[in-house]
Amino acid sequence: MTGQDFSAPAPDRPAPGFGPYAPGPEHSGFSAEQIDTSRPHPARMYDYYLGGRDNYEVDRAAAERVIEVHPQVRLSARANRAFLRRAVRELTAGGIRQILDVGTGIPTSPNTHEVARETAPDTRVVYVDNDPIVATHAGARLLDTDRTGFALADLRDPGAILDHPTVRDLIDFSQPVALLLVAVLHFISDDEDPAALVATLADALPAGSHLVLSHATDEPYEAYEGGRVDQTARAGVVDVYKSATAPLNLRTKAGIEPLFGPFTLLDPGVVRVPLWRPDGPVPGPQELNHTIFYAGVGRKG
Template sequence: MAEGGSTPEIDLTRPSVARMYDYYLNGKDNYQVDREAAERVARAMPEIGELAKENRSFLRRSVRYMARRGIRQFLDIGSGLPTVGNTHEIAHEIIPDARVVYVDSDPVVLVHGRALLATNEFTTVAQADMRRPADVLDHARSTGLIDFTAPVGVLMIAMTHFLTLEEREGVMAPLREALAPGSHLAATHVTTEGHAPAAVDQIENAYAATPTPIYFRNRSDIALFFDGFELVDPGLVTIDTWNPEDDETDKPAKQVGKWLYGGIGRLS
């Protein structure tokens, strides 16, 4: 099921982080402007392709973890372009009628999502910017798929690092306040720790050319995005060490440069 409406206008003059991510994953839904920006990132982070795949693996482990604990509805914020192992596919392996709402600000995601999910009654896609959490929540409610009086699994995979620390509470607080006890938040975030400042600067400069600049942080600052949630074991760790259920299907890779911290928080 997908929301109706006219085809949104696509800006091809600036790179899109969703299409750059698609390029990292060897996808085909990207343009020259995206590839050029992605190559600038790759020069500073040569393992970016493997890291993007490992980030998707973390998403799948997170969805399984939440579904096995009774989460029956998921809000995937900044979902990106469709790829193998989407949130709804993983959730439906465990809960066949799990409900999933994908949200992304990129119009290309909306176009592809509509095509992919047109006949799926439990899943839909909406266009909204995470910096406007009221819009995100309103779109989720309007689909009829998300009931905020029951626990929700919120996914912000590789998304919180596009927020400034000043924006953090203005985005995270409305999301947190809308959630019922028992809800979960899964997030990953790039880190400065263990990396040369020149490499971090080069990557930040590449993203500065997009509508969504990126901000690398240390673990303490990343942990702030989980304020109000209780981190489940093993806590906030590099994603190559986050596998609390010993998930063999998406067992973490061990050599991805440790560029990303990740974790799941539970709302009491």
């Protein structure tokens, strides 16, 4: 767990709504009172897995039900964040200076722009999420410079993302962009055609752009001898998310690879999150079997 206190904006950070791209009412069309606390939200459940405090009783109860049937979910969430950080570092080191982070989640330090800035302080980042609570917290924690922005928009309407004024202001579509779809595509059902949504976003990006993707799976880790799908845990997890605002669509590696569409997979391909270009020791097969995210990075030629 991060162990950070997310209950209030850090004292050295500006108040919510600071900056030219703050998600004020004109961007989001909602007020804090309109935030739905009657159903679990994936963003707030994920915040709970990571040890954050931007969640409500309904989210904590649902997250605890997931932890009960799949105790390693917190480990998976942390490994997923670590993958995001490694991928962003690699891409900024390789020259990327613009990032579209779709499915941002509730801010968790270090956030994408903070990681990018370690290598390239001039990197522009637009965060996109369809959950109003993410917008609420983005103001305080993500938008402390004129190089970051937030768009309240839905991945299921990629045209609205591409046309969003904040996206248009901050992203130059003639220059390479890193598109982050980290732990979000499993909230898109087959009927909603995730590959087509990615393709629409990819079409708008020039050669040299990259896709950073991670995705939940119920596939056993192939090198783990005892690897098997625990059907009870699987059904339990999927069942909890059925009551959430976005149900979960677990996919196999073979189901995830085609989502890269025009992006050519970079080494090592689609692997369990800790195995994507690790910068330290990697977990053993049993832990990898319990790490329920696949990850990969692709490049548009």
